[in-house]
Amino acid sequence: MDVLRTEFTLNDMPIEVTLPVRATLADAIRSTGATGTRVGCEEGICGSCTVLLDGRPARACLMLAAQARGREIRTVEGLAAGGRLHPVQESFRRHRALQCGYCTPGFMMLAVGLLEREPNASPERVRAVLASNLCRCTGYAPIVDAVLAAQQALAGEVI
């Protein structure tokens, strides 16, 4: 089997992996032990594999590991800092925005990517962006509530 060696930054840590040439970025991330990035449909539809690629949400199942060379990847493992949950994580917890949790890391990375780049996104914009990911359990309203509350928290208001 042809193998590929590639390097990228994962949650501020330099990473080097050797994988089959056709391995995806999701495969590469999970091979490091960072299994918070979920793989659902593997064809770009569900969004459960969403990570931040140089600060922008990306479907890790649609990229080859080779395409991540030299890029900066952030996953759900990189959100909490100093023993504290990220405001998006805390807000998901408070608003019960998850049930089985399979989709949750992807939704969180989608939300973080949005709120970092568009801190003043309107509720309509937040809903439109969240519509790109699928959840089988929550009915979406708690997820939208959680992200809007996290937006306020990041702006210095209470969750």
Ligand code: FES
């Ligand atoms: S697993 Fe990547 S979009 Fe569904």
Ligand code: FES
């Ligand atoms: S919480 Fe179960 S799929 Fe979203």
